[in-house]
Structure formats: structure tokens, C-alpha cells
Amino acid sequence: MDRRLRETTYEVLSRHGVDRRRFLRYCTMITAAMGLPSSMVSQVVQAMESKPRIPVIWLHGLECTCCSESFIRSSHPLAQDIILNMISLDYDDTLQAAAGHQVEEIRRRLIEEHPGEYLLAVEGNAPTKDGGVYCTVGGQTFLDVLLETAEHAKAIVAWGSCASNGCVQAARPNPTGARPVHELVHGKPVINVPGCPPIAEVMTGVLTYVLTFDRLPELDRFGRPKMFYGHRVHDKCQRRAFFDAGQFVEQWDDEGARQGWCLYKMGCRGPMTYNSCSSIKWNNGVSFPIGSGHGCIGCSENDFWDNGPFYQHLAGVPLPGVESTPDTIGKIAAGAAAVGVAAHFGSFVAKRALFGDKESKPADATKDTGDEA
Amino acid sequence: MSTQRVVVDPITRIEGHLRVEAILDDSNRIRDAVSSGTMWRGIELILEGRDPRDAWAFCERICGVCTTVHALASVRAVEDAIGTRVPVNADIIRNIMFLTQYVQDHVIHFYHLHALDWVDIVSALKADPRRTSELAQTVSPHWPKSSPGYFQDLLGTLKTFVESGQLGLFDNAYWGHPAYKLPPEANLMAVAHYLEALKWQKEIIKIHTVFGGKNPHPNYLVGGMASAIALESDHAINIERLNMVRTLITDAIQIVEQLYLPDLLAIASFYPEWTQYGGGLGNYLCYGDLPQAGIDDPSKFLFPRGAILDRNLSEVLEVDPRDPEGIREEVAHSWYEYPEGQEALHPWEGTTKPNYTGPKPPYEQLDEQGAYSWLKSPRWKGHAMEVGPLARMLVGYASGREEFREVVGEALGRLKLPATALFSTLGRTAARGLETRLAVHWLLAEYDRLIANLKAGDTATANTERWEPSTWPAECRGFGFTEAPRGALGHWVTIRDGRIAAYQIVVPSTWNASPRDSRGQHGAYEAALLGTPMARPDQPVEILRTIHSFDPCLACASHVIGPDGGTLAEIVIR
Secondary structure (H helix, E strand, C coil): CCCCCCCCHHHHHHHCCCCHHHHHHHHHHHHHHCCCCHHHHHHHHHHHHHCCCEEEEEEECECCCHHHHHHCCCCCCCHHHHHHHHEEEEEECCCCCCCHHHHHHHHHHHHHHCCCCCEEEEECEEECHHHHCCEEECCEEHHHHHHHHHHCCCEEEEEHHHHHHCCHHHCCCCCCCEECHHHHCCCCCEEEECCCCCCHHHHHHHHHHHHHHCECCCECCCCCEHHHHCCEHHHHCCCHHHHHHCCECCCCCCHHHHCCCECHHHCCCHHHCECCCCCCCECCCCECCHHHCCCCCCCCCCCHHHHCCCCCCCCCCCCCCCCCCHHHHHHHHHCCCHHHHHHHHHHHHHHCECCCCHHHCCCCCCCCCCCCC | CCCCEEEECCCCCCECCEEEEEEECCCCEEEEEEEEECECCCHHHHHCCCCHHHHHHHHHCCCCCCCCHHHHHHHHHHHHHHCCCCCHHHHHHHHHHHHHHHHHHHHHHHHHHHHHHCCCHHHHCCCCHHHHHHHHHHHCCCCCCCCHHHHHHHHHHHHHHHHCCCCHHHCCCCCCCCCCCCCHHHHHHHHHHHHHHHHHHHHHCHHHHHHHCCCCCCCCECCECCCCECCCCCCCECHHHHHHHHHHHHHHHHHHHHHHHHHHHHHHCCCHHHHCCCCCCCCEEECCECCCCCCCCHHHCCECCEEECCCCCCCCECCCCCCCCCEEEECCCECEECCCCCCEECCCCCCCEECCCCCCCCCCCCCCCCCCECCCEEEECCECCECCHHHHHHHHHHCCCHHHHHHHHHHHHHHCCCHHHHCCHHHHHHHHHHHHHHHHHHHHHHHHHHHHHHHCCCCCCECCCCCCHHHCCCEEEEEEEEEECCEEEEEEEEEECCEEEEEEEECHHHHHHCCCCCCCCCCHHHHHHCCCECCCCCCCHHHHHHHHHCCCEHHHHCCCCCCCCCCCCCCCCC
16 A cells, blocks of 8 residues: 555656666657657656656546546547556546445545545536435435545546536436536635537546646636637637638538538537637547537537527627627626636636645645535 | 345446345345436436427437437437438438447447456466467457567556556456456456457547547437538538548457457356356347338338247237337336326326435435335336347347347357357347447448448438428427337427427336336346355455446436426435
8 A cells, every 4th residue: 555656657667677768768658649749758757757646536426427438539648548657547436347335445545545645537416406315326425425535635627517517417407406516615626627528638638737747727717728628619610711701501401511611500509619629629530510510519618508499599699700709709608607607716727736846736725625515 | 044235336337326235145145136226317307398409419418328329219209209201311320320339339348347347357467478369369360469479568567557556447356256267368368458449449439420520429410410411522421531431340340350259259158157147037128220211110120129028039029119008117116206096107108206215325225125216117018128239139039030140149159058048147248249240240231321322312411391390290299219239218209389398218227227116026137136146245246247247327227207397396315
């Protein structure tokens, strides 16, 4: 047990007779696998020399597991490189070899023996109605599991729209009182990675960023990493030229659809959706929803399920000729509900340093957890 | 009599939240079992009042592991209700996406969810790479990655990983348990293929991305598919896109024929005793799927529709999902209440009010005398039924379909087992592999059918005649179905004034994981566990083997809420 969190990757490798040269070659390979430029090899070397793999607890609440499925679709880096080389995925009931009390024991042991050292990844959210009986794990409500695990986590990654903003089970009338992580856990840094699911390379990108650069990525007012949620799908859409030219699909499978014209009139949410679908695209760049002929449903935006019907076109998007600002669109999209959330996330900008030395760790990262809902 | 009770919660390596309690006799044999779904989301209630054309997107989010299946059943239900039919190309594209899902999902299940029940990772550390290479070349002579160097490298990686002391996903498991029978070399080969399959699964699903824009959760459309086909366009499905699909299919054939099937048969040959356990109900139900002449002609489906009772393979019974006396759901042991005097309701009439009467969490055990699950108990003409790959293979086999008889006969011959061996845990696991073999070849056949139809000049992908709600009857209802990888899936929708008035879903894992019904009949999981001996009751390897052989999907199973809507019942926690 003692060795678990102490030995670095370099130490392990050298114990097995891997010399310095082969170690450096390995680091170069891993850097490439992560999709990072070669100029960053030295940072990867440093990480491998100085840090043991960080333990990760990956919880599942009310969800459909699409986030886990997306995660294993990652092309750069491969999910297995993350799981075997970069983190220590100590608890994940979807993939865990052990079951029942043996797996719950792992979670309890990490909380007790390594408080403040593990990363908590949350897929899904917690039902809060009726004492939380709508989701139990090991006889315990998921709400309790989430709160007790979050209390001693170093930071939290909220995977997907369920954990970030509620998603489908929180759509009207939200029968189970499902609530996203940031509404339930306080005093911890939370990175929201919305999408139903998020793009695979966005998920692995967020993790590798945190591990490589020892800090949280810069977040927007919804707690989303700006590097992946900084632009609207509309901004980089391959059909944008048709929007600007006023050429629209009017009916499914019409001539416009066959020529790849703009899907705005078919209800496309691209103009109000902040995500990387039109730049990174899906499944190693093969396509994205609009690219394959269907409008964006806005699955990374707050309350997108209740912003329908999906095939009714957006009101308030100025038609070609007038460029809208993201702020204007953002207001239309997010509405008044955003204000409270924005206030909550505003404080994160100052808390980015995460895995650096103790001195630079935010003072409140491991405290202030006594006020959970 | 002993009342030792083994509780396994969470059951891991499944989708969703499942709890199993097993009661053992004096010789540690399971004499009774309790299967409980411990999660409920209320998707059907959320659907009420919405635009039926949006329903597929909500339903698809019931499950991200069996992504696509609920979307498909939903668009079919709405199309059935509003009286529209899709173009031939849309049917074929849906079949291609359906088969892609089968191949990907079944391979992932075998290697990443089920294999660790049979494969001991720690034992793999003792393997000799040279002998592993020989074994691999014997098991699958044409699979290219089987050199001694390949296994030597893997062994090094595995040792580094284990000796780091950070075992991650493999920590605190049951390595060294006497139920593990594979020699170290077979274990090492299986670990190699665990990683190969993990790398490959992200490729095959690109077929979903081509036609549906993303995976998980590609797009569907009421009336057809949204991905237009235009052979002369650079912004639609054209020859480059089609070539990508074909390449992915031929790669998938190699994975299934040279990796999955050989591994399955090799591993199965070490566990003949598992043809004795896990048979369970012996009743099997299929709605059928893969239309070849439109959705209205089940006789032309590649997966036939039908039911088998009491393991009687000489008779396939007719199934009509619209029959009010056929499929009915009970709630005698579920955390729901029915209207006074109602015991079983057809999905058209189904009403559900959640009513949690279980112990207040945190709790130690459930009481099977009362309600103990968020799943209802669907029954067919009063019978508890098993659905899924074994049901499909048996119904196909018993229907006399030549393709089914060939793959089943060949596998049984190689394992030197009689047909009765199929009624077991190992039979269920093998059936999944065998239908993957059918599926991957059907995938190529469906692709060829698409090309032939395009060549004949038909490029239509959507029928928009009934797109506008103004063209729909004021009130209508429809039934949509599919054979999801885990089994028969049905959606029943009622539409009033262009909005969803009621939506009911009966899901494969609800059939399989259901609690007892009013007559005390076990669900399929519970029945399958009975009689299984456990070597070490505190290490539930045997329970995991049988439960995993069904490939549980609890997010699907426990979504249910009835069409009565209104306010939910007050929940009283005892």
C-alpha cells in the first residue's frame, strides 16, 4: 500500500532495467499519443519522473453510460494509454474487475488513506427527491456516495451533461429531482465537460491537460474549459457559407440537403451551442451531426431538452448579413437560469493551480466541504 | 437449513445499477436469488406532452451502451402511429447501423465486461511468451499479431503495471480463485486481445458517425434518415463515405472471425462445466428484426419473430406485441403501484406510480416477500421469458433458418457438445458470439443491398409526406420494436393532437432482470442462478459469470413510468 502513491513511472521502469535512453523514447511516444506537440516532451518527462499515477474514482449515478462509451472511443490519446500509463483508475463500476463489497472497499480505502490526493470523475447525477431512493449503490444512496467521495477529492471532473447540467432525467418535470454535481458539492474545483456525450478527445484532452500542466484549464462562466467550449458550433460549421448565402434545407432529403446547405430552418442549434463538434468533430474527425445532415440539438447547453421542439427553428438568430455576437446568442440560449450558475463558477478562475507544489495549491481546495446539500 | 445470504452490490462490468442477493444452502449452492434494479429516472413521464418527432432523442438517452436501439424503436413507433413508411434506403441504413451496434457491443461485452469472469490477469504474468505465441497461432492462424516478441512486450507492460502497486481496475478482484481454469498462456493471449479489441471498437462505430453524425447517440429521423445520399455531391453520402463504411465492415469481419470467435471457442473449451449451470427459465421471446421487405412483413426479417416455451425447439409460437392478452407487466414485487384490482397490464394500458417501500438507505438486505426492485415484471401470456442472443439463436434455429443452423452446428461440433448445452451460462455467452458472426456477414450483405439500390437509381432517404403534425390523425397509437443486442425491445406510443399522450417502453433487461411476479415466478436472472455451486461465497465469481452472460443493461431496464402522468405518489420510507 505504501508504494501505491509514491513510486513514479520512471522509478518503476528503471527498476525493470529500462535505461534513460529508452525511458526518453517512451516519453516521446506517450507525448505523441496524447496528441501534444513534440515541444512538450520535456514536460511529460518531468511528469513521469516526479509523479506517481494519480488515483481516479469514477462514479456513476443517474446516467446512460454514454460518457464512458465516448471516453473509450478516444483516438489521441487512446483510452488504454490513459488508464494504464497516466492515471490509476481505481474505482469505476462499469469496468471494474471486482464487484460488491470488494469494490466498495477500494473506494472507502482511497477516501480514508489518501484524502485530497485523488481525482473524482462523475458520470451522471444524483436524484435528490424522496431521500435519494431513485439511485442506490451498495445499499447507499448515490447522493451519499457522491458527497462522501467529493468531500476528500482533490478536484472533480463532471462528465457530460448529466453531471454538468442535469440532462435528460432533469428535463421537465424532473421526476427524481436529479441535480448536477456543482449544485450539490461546494468548495471543490469542478470542471464541467458537457455534451451528451462529450466528444471523446475533449474528455481525454481535459484529463491530459490537468495531468500534464498541473493545473485546471481556464474555465468559462459555466465552468467549461474554454479550449473546447469557447466557440459556437455555428462559427466553424462546414455549412456556414450556405447560412451566410441564405441557402437552406427546407425539407428532409430535398436538393438543399443533398448539396449540404444550412440546417438552420430544420431546427439546428449550432448558432447557440458552445462545443467543439465542428472543429474537432466526432470519432477521430469522421463527421459531426450537422455534417451528416441532421441539425445540432444543442446537447452541451443547459436545459437543452426543454428548449425544443428540436425541429422548430430558433427564434432570434439574425439571418444572413448580420453577424451575431456570442453574448447575444448566449443570452438567448441560456436565459435567466444561467445567472445563478455563472455566479457559482465565477470564482474558479482564481483556483486553477491544482497539482503543483503545496504552496501554490489554492487554500480552499481541500477545505470548506462541510456545507453540502 | 442454511440461510447464508450473499449480497453483490454493485454488480460491476454492466451498464447501470444492479444488485443481486443469493441465498445458499449448506453446500454453498444457490437455492434462491433476488435481482434488484436500484435506479429509476422516469424518462417516459418526461416524454409526455412533447413533439413525437423528438422522442427518439430522449429515448436514445435511456442507454449509451446500447445507443441507437431506443432511437430506432422510437422512430418506428411514431411512424407506425402516424401511418408513414420509410424509403428502402432508410430501412437499409437503419439495418447497417443496427448491425454495427451488434458487432461493436457484443465484442466489447465479451472482452471488456465478461472476459474477466473467465480470464485471470495475474496468472498471465506467469506465461511464457513463446508458448503463448504458439497457442495464439493454433487458435487463430490468420490473425497477424501473434509473434513471441508481441507477447514479450505485452508481458513487460503488464509486469510494470502490476508491480507499480497501482492495480486500478484490477485491484481487489478474485485472481487465483479456483473457478479460473485457463493456463497462463491463454490468460496472456486474452489480455492481449482485451487491448486489441479496445483499440478496434472505436473504429467500427465510425459507421454510425457517417450516417448519424456521432457515436454514442447518432441521429435518427421520423420518416427516414437525415443523411442525404447524393453521389455527385461533396456534402452528402457519396462514394468516399460509402468506401469508408465498406472498409470498416471488412475490418470487422476479420476481428469477429479471427479474434472474437476463436477466443470464445478456446476459452469455452476450458469451462465445459458451465454448460450445466445458468440455464434458467427455458422460455424465449423475440420480436425479430432486420426487415428485408419493409417493417410490415416480419416473415422476411433476418431475425425471425417468435417464442419458445419449456426448451421445446420443435415449436415456435406466434408473438403479437399488440395483443392485449400477450405482453403484460406486473408490479407485485416492484416499487410501483397499480390501480385497485389490476394485476397485469398491457403496455397500451400501463399505469405506473412509483411507490418506494424498500428499506431506508443505507440498507443491508432486501425483502423478497415484498417489493424489491425498480423493474416491473413483464410476462408473455403469463410466462416469464428470457430475451437476447440465446433467445434469437434458438428461435432462428427452431424456425429452421439455415444460417442459424450452420453457425450453431459448427460451434457445437468444434466444442463436441450437444444442442442441449445451449441452455446454460456458457450457451448464452456462445450464442452472443455466434450471432455476432451472423451479424457481421449480414452487415456486408446490407451494404451490398444499399449499393444495388443506389445503382438502380433510388437515392431517397426520407419520406416527408407525414412530417407536419397537421397531416396526422387527431389521435393515434403505434408500436415500435427492435431486437436490441440484449433482446426484444418494444415502444408503445399514443399521440393526441400532435403531442405524446402516453409512452410505454418494455426493455430487454426488464424481461431478464425482472423480480418475481404475482405468482412467485422468478425473472430470468433469478432463475438462472438457482442450483449454481459457489466455491467461495465471499468471492462471487460464479454469480458474475451467469449475470454477465445476459449482458445486463439497467439504465434501460429501470426507466419506467406510466402514461397516467400527473403527480407522482408520495413516497413513504419505512
